[in-house]
Amino acid sequence: MEIIQVVGLGLIATILILIVKEQKPMFAFLLAVATSILIFMFLMGKISIIITELERMARSSGVEMIYLKTILKIIGIAYIAEFGAQVVRDAGQENIASKIELAGKILIMVLAVPIIGIIIETVLKLLPS
Amino acid sequence: MTWLSGWLKEVIMVVLLASFVDLILPSRSMERYVKLVLSLLILVTLLSPLMKLLTEAADIRLADAFNKLNQTQAASSKGSLKQIMAQAEQMKSQQQKQSLEWAAQEIAAQMKDQIRKQIGQNVAEVKVVLAMQAGESAVGAAQNPYIKAVTVVLPLEEDAPAKGANDGQSSSNEIQIEPVSPVQIQVNIDSTQDAEDTKDSSSKASGTKEHESAQGKQAEAIKKMLGNTWGLEPEMVIIQNGSTVGRKL
Numbered sequence: 001m002e003i004i005q006v007v008g009l010g011l012i013a014t015i016l017i018l019i020v021k022e023q024k025p026m027f028a029f030l031l032a033v034a035t036s037i038l039i040f041m042f043l044m045g046k047i048s049i050i051i052t053e054l055e056r057m058a059r060s061s062g063v064e065m066i067y068l069k070t071i072l073k074i075i076g077i078a079y080i081a082e083f084g085a086q087v088v089r090d091a092g093q094e095n096i097a098s099k100i101e102l103a104g105k106i107l108i109m110v111l112a113v114p115i116i117g118i119i120i121e122t123v124l125k126l127l128p129s
Numbered sequence: 130m131t132w133l134s135g136w137l138k139e140v141i142m143v144v145l146l147a148s149f150v151d152l153i154l155p156s157r158s159m160e161r162y163v164k165l166v167l168s169l170l171i172l173v174t175l176l177s178p179l180m181k182l183l184t185e186a187a188d189i190r191l192a193d194a195f196n197k198l199n200q201t202q203a204a205s206s207k208g209s210l211k212q213i214m215a216q217a218e219q220m221k222s223q224q225q226k227q228s229l230e231w232a233a234q235e236i237a238a239q240m241k242d243q244i245r246k247q248i249g250q251n252v253a254e255v256k257v258v259l260a261m262q263a264g265e266s267a268v269g270a271a272q273n274p275y276i277k278a279v280t281v282v283l284p285l286e287e288d289a290p291a292k293g294a295n296d297g298q299s300s301s302n303e304i305q306i307e308p309v310s311p312v313q314i315q316v317n318i319d320s321t322q323d324a325e326d327t328k329d330s331s332s333k334a335s336g337t338k339e340h341e342s343a344q345g346k347q348a349e350a351i352k353k354m355l356g357n358t359w360g361l362e363p364e365m366v367i368i369q370n371g372s373t374v375g376r377k378l
Contacts, residue, residue: 050153054146061142062135066191067170071150074166078159085158105162112166114194115173122176125183 002046006039032090040083047079070111077107136178143174225261229274233257240279240355247354250347253284276361281351283370 013035021028051072058068081104089097147167154163173180173191237255244252260277348368355366 047153054149058142058146061138063139063142063146064191066195067143067174068146070170070191071146071167074163075150075153078154078163082159101158104159108159108162108166110198112169114191114198115166115169117194118180118190119169119172119176122180122183126179 002042006042009035009038029091033087036083036087036090051075070115073111074108077104077111080104081107132178139177140171140174143171147171229259229261232274233259236276236359240281240359243354243358244281244351248347248350250351251284252281252351254280254282256280256282276359276365278365278367279355279359279361280367280369281348281355283348283368 013031017028017031020031054072055068058065081100085097085100085104088100147170150167151160151164154160234257236259237257240257241252241255244250244255257279258277259274261274348370351368352363352366355361356363
């Protein structure tokens with residue numbers, strides 16, 4: 001029944017924001033940020049359940065831990081960058097939001113660099129020089 | 130077959146994980162990038178047997194690469210003096226160890242030469258252990274290396290004629306002699322007692338006993354010579370002989 005809690009929280013927050021927005025746009029923004037952080041925190045527990053389950057599966061099936069770590073890092077970066085970007089976008093700073101997203105993308109690409117290196121090295125070793 | 134099943138398991142798990150991650154991804158904007166990394170991971174998993182064949186395992190190298198990445202980040206951000214000093218200390222000690230090893234080898238070669246020239250005994254191997262003297266540490270006075278122990282291994286072929294003689298004497302002995310394993314023994318300084326011991330235990334192997342005592346004498350001569358020329362205590366020199374034990378038992 002957690003979904004009802006989340007939706008209820010969201011609805012109440014939206015109504016409050018609509019009311020407050022006329023008088024104090026600043027408070028409306030703060031309210032929106034607080035609500036999104038609350039929902040995010042609420043979801044953290046669920047995400048941790050998913051992640052522990054994934055870890056357990058990976059360990060039991062003998063997947064290298066470094067792969068799982070990379071995947072989890074990707075998820076983390078994506079979530080956090082997305083969250084920050086949306087909060088900033090709500091405040092109307094499209095510019096900064098896109099920069100945050102860019103940072104997230106680049107950090108994800110940094111994770112890909114060693115993998116690409118290994119693959120290319122293997123391919124080069126395969127080909128007769 | 131276990132290898133194949135393990136590989137298949139790994140591939141299936143990684144693909145499952147990737148699709149799962151794809152589901153819980155928050156937004157569209159990140160999707161292309163995340164998909165790229167995930168597909169690269171799947172590719173690495175698929176290629177992993179090939180990589181194991183050509184180079185070392187992929188996951189180890191991946192971990193290495195990530196570590197290096199983290200380290201360069203840490204170094205550029207901090208580069209603390211303490212860390213650098215610790216590294217320098219480590220390198221210094223490593224260098225010292227290497228040079229000590231090299232010096233020990235040189236000394237061992239010289240000793241071998243000397244033994245061959247002065248005593249006329251062929252030596253299979255000379256091992257020298259060098260150590261640093263713990264000098265007056267604070268001032269950093271030059272530490273002197275000193276010889277900690279010398280091990281001289283006498284060759285086995287010295288034994289061959291005696292063995293042959295024994296074989297000639299009685300063919301039944303052959304079974305006992307045959308499985309001689311090269312157990313190493315330290316020949317004592319008092320060779321006469323040693324010889325008596327052998328007389329008690331096995332009276333029939335008289336040739337061996339003589340041979341042994343002769344070797345004991347030689348060992349003593351080697352010890353004396355090394356002690357004189359290198360300034361060593363006699364107990365620092367250990368003469369090993371691999372051949373006699375098997376016969377005694």
